[in-house]
Amino acid sequence: MKISEFISKKAANEMRIEIEEASGNEVFFRGIPDEKGIVSEFEVIARGNESSVAALLNMMRKNEVIIHNHPSGVLIPSDEDVNISSMYGEVGGASYIVNNDVNDICVVVPLREFIKIDIDDYFGENGVIHRNFGKFEVRREQYEMAKFIEKSMNENKKLIVEAGTGTGKTIAYLLPTLIYAIENNLKVVVSTNTINLQEQLINKDIPLLKKIIDEDFNYQIVKGRGNYLCKRKLYNLEVVDKETDTEDEKKEKNIIRNLIEWDRKVTKTGDRNELKYEISNSIWEKVNSEADMCKGVKCPYYSKCHFFNARKNISDATLLIVNHHMFFADLAIRNQTGFYTNYSILPNYDIVVFDEAHNIEDTARNYFTFETSKISFGRLMGNIYNRRVVKSSNGGALVRLLTYLNESLSSEEYKEVDELKEDVVEELNKFYDKGIDIFDKLTCLFSENNDNREIKMKIDKEKMQGSKFFREAMKLNSQFKENYGNLVIKINKFLNKVNNYNLEDKDGFLFEFSRYYERLKQYYKKFEFILEGKEEGYVYWANITTVRPNVKLYATPFDISDELNDNLFTKMDRMIFTSATLAVDNKFDYYKKSIGLIKEKHKKIDEKIVKSPFDYEKQMKVYIPEDALDPTNVEFMRDLEGFVEKAIKSTKGHCFLLFTSYSTLNFLYNRIKSRFSQKEYTLIRQNDFPRHEMIEIFKHSKNPILFGTDSFWEGVDVQGEQLKSVIITKLPFKVPNDPVTEAIIENIKRNGQNPFNDYQVPQAVIKFKQGIGRLIRSKSDSGNIIVLDNRIIKKMYGKKFLAALPRNRVVESKNEILKRMK
Known part of the structure; x- marks a missing residue:
């Protein structure tokens, strides 16, 4: 067995020097293989044998090699060697033992060889989709994105890909990642930010994919533990009414009795979402499953436990669907127990796809708060x-x-x-x-x-x-x-x-x-x-x-980049970051820096921008009133209220008004609501209804007008004639006196950088692109974008926002714009 088949000559020489400097004692190396599987780079991760197995494993990525020397020159694995090798081998790692001269080797666990994939078998002219799914439209952009993901899988690389609206990105990332996972017996985690996307994946995209791939793979949506009923907690509660009970106690006991009936006769899953009626959080918290309140196998209800029944299928599933919050909850546990652990929420995974990846920074920051x-x-x-x-x-x-x-x-x-x-x-x-x-x-x-x-x-x-x-x-x-x-x-x-x-x-x-x-x-x-x-x-x-x-x-x-880099990005490489809005100035510099990807070493991160297949020049008309007051002017909104009223009436409603604050939203709503007949228009204001109800009302109402702030800038999909206009009142800069934003700005200043250019503008551009993306959701959609904030045309940084808009924009006076809209 030639050592040159496993470790390059240069790396072997440098390892020998490290061992000599350690006086011939034991040294542990993290071996980084090249594309041919030969260790060409390394770093020292421990000296001596006092390091714990968990500590060693936590310094390794997937698909690398733990290498260490036996000072005796006898390369027979010890019990400890076998222990380390088997644990790392379970997650796809290799293990080698060398002598002090690094010219002899024992391969305890070989580096795994992965089967490469070619999605042309599916997307090509003679592929599966063309032959069997004639009605399925393969878009050029979708194919382009899928090919880049295929490359990242085959080459074990991270990929950032901005995919414009209409690309069909869910199929574009699901097909190559799933084919690769099935071929190589790996596990994929898809993490999303919104429930809407999870439902689309489960109800539409994955069933279609099963037909295309023609493989019976398992997939599961992983819900948080708190969604499940805990039988032990439920049946330990007192439900018999007493004379001394207050009215509230009687009501609560009645609800508990109903839950017992539901558990015994109705539900098979114990999932709160199956309840046909609303239940308050204060009561649900008394009966839901909680990690620290779980007795596990010692619980008398263990064999019938809703939570553990839900978890049984997860370890066997090829594809897991989670939300960002759960992903980072799992990561926090791995941070405490080691990345390769049996104590986390999710089983060990091999491929991660972050959809709606522009939300990762805020979600991670909230979770580590x-x-x-x-x-x-x-x-x-x-x-x-x-x-x-x-x-x-x-x-x-x-x-x-x-x-x-x-x-x-x-x-x-x-x-x-x-x-x-x-x-x-x-x-x-x-x-x-x-x-x-x-x-x-x-x-x-x-x-x-x-x-x-x-x-x-x-x-x-x-x-x-x-x-x-x-x-x-x-x-x-x-x-x-x-x-x-x-x-x-x-x-x-x-x-x-x-x-x-x-x-x-x-x-x-x-x-x-x-x-x-x-x-x-x-x-x-x-x-x-x-x-x-x-x-x-x-x-x-x-x-x-x-x-x-x-x-x-x-x-x-205020900075989570180190946390994410140390606890996630340095542990694995097959990771996809995708969204319709990740790039600023056609570059990913801001995004990579914000989440810690800029600190990556050894392996290049691939990047790609896939343009939308929609013809925005024809489908979207953009109006910017040049005579609007500066948005810092106290009369800004009052000056524009007449223009906004007429602009809305020009499309007979069918309009989203997007705000950056509740105060501005409520001001405009209260100023103009009396000018719209309740018989002719449906005005929907945020907080008057739950968010999902607002969308349903909008989709099914006569001439709807929706007034929304932060959460309505993204994740809302209204196709067709029901949405014809999106009015953006102000560029979506984060409020600078928000305590967290203020701290981030101060930290950037301390590092000698410009917080406005390096943080506030890129953040706002990404949010702006999300807001613009609400309008055109299909090739047949058309409508108006109206930007009331004149900074987009009067400030130097406005160019970064204008780059998100089609070139055929109209910059004229309010009166001229209204004439054109008629």
Whole structure:
């Protein structure tokens, strides 16, 4: 066996030097194979044999080689070698042992050879689609995108591809990734941002693909654990009405009885979405499946568990559909336990497709944010001990545990427990009262001299020192810390006594109380982390709402590029990032930098822009009123209201108005709503209805006009005559005084860069492209885009926005534009 068949001469020489510098002791290398499978590059990942298997594996990517030397020159694998090799081999990695001179080799696990694919077998003139699916229109752009993805699969590379609206990108990425996965027995994860796209994949695209490929592969949509009913939690709740019950308690017990009936006679999945009626989150949280409340195989309901039944098929599936939030929840677990783990939400995967990939940065940042709030604190404390309803099982986990202990212990034993319980209850009440006092003081602090319904504010301790509310909150926090210490002592003493009895706890009453206690400790850690605000790399801020009085505290990382690069991008290469809006100035520099792909080493990331097949020059008319006031002018919207009214009436409604703030939306809505006859027009304002209902109303109403902000700039698909006009009121720059945006801007300044050009403009361009994309959704669609913000024609950076529009735009006065529209 020649070593040159596995490691290049240059790499072998350099490895020998590293081993010599380690005095001939054991050195572990990460071997990076070239296209022929020969290790041509490497890096040292450990010296000596003290590194754990998990630590070694966590430094490796998929489809690479762990190489280490045996100083003795005897290249027979040890038990530890076999352990490492088998674990890494399960996820597609190889393992070699070499001698100190790196001229002899033992291949413990060979580098896997992958079968390459050619999608021309399907898309070509004599391909499967042409022969068997005559009605299926293969678009040139779709084929072009699929070929690039085929290349990334065959060459084990990452690919960023912007695919214009109408490309048919779901089939373009599903076909090559699935064929490659089936041929090589791999697993694909497709991560999306919206439920709409998940439903399209499950109900339309994947069934069609099964017919095209003619392979019976398994696919599953992976839902979060909280969507499933937990039988143990459900059947532990008290459902018998008592005379002392309040009306709310009676209503809740009736709902629980209905859920029991649903579980026993109706549902086979336990999925909340199957319920024919709405159920409040506060009640669902009492009965849903939760990771830290799960007893696993020790649960009496394990064999019938809805959650585990749903998970059984996932490990066998070739294709998994998830949302971005779940993907990053899984990644956070891998960050703690190692990338190749059996403890994550998802099974180990080999290929990832991020659809709607422009949302990755915000989703990841939200997921790695620490959060606490007055409402969540009260709910957690109520789940442990609710002093308002202590006479029922709804009095919290402590009350249910005490009822169980009373039935399971002798009177003498229970008396000892009962005495300790009094101390626990006293400390719980003190802790709860002090916590609520702190949140109330913070509410006063942040809402001082501010009448807004929602306030977002950075927690700046230096600036807040002058406020008596801040000083009082900090004094209370010192007492809160003391209360917490006393509470921990009392609960530990109580649990130690109970645990000494070695109770069976079949129904999990002791287990559940212990889990809530762990949640309380984790909650307090987050609260202190945010309030102390010492960790660099985070912005600490508060959100206060007065409609439903609440204060939320956050610690948000303002740069997640390192996190994503270290914990995901360095672990695997077959990754596709796709969306209709990723490029700015026909480049992906901003996108790559924002999520950490710019830090990639060793392997080039392929990039491609696939233009839309739609003829925007013919299908879309663009109007920009040159005499509009500057959007910073307080009279900006008032000056345009007459123009907007006439522009909407020129298309008889059938219009989206996209705003960047609720205040501007409500101002214009209130100014012009009386000018539209309710018999002739249907006005739909965001927050008057749930988002999905707004879209349905728009699709099926007479002359609809939709007033929407942030979430309506993307993910909305209305084809045909029902949508004829999109009016963009302002360029969608993020609000600069938003605490997170402010922190990102400050961080960019600290790094010597220009936050406006390097962050705010690219962000806004991507959002702008999403908004423009709402209008033309098929080859037969046509309509108007009206941009009211004159900065697009008067500022230098406006060119970046204009590049997203067809060249035949009309830049004239409001009156001239209205004449043209007639």
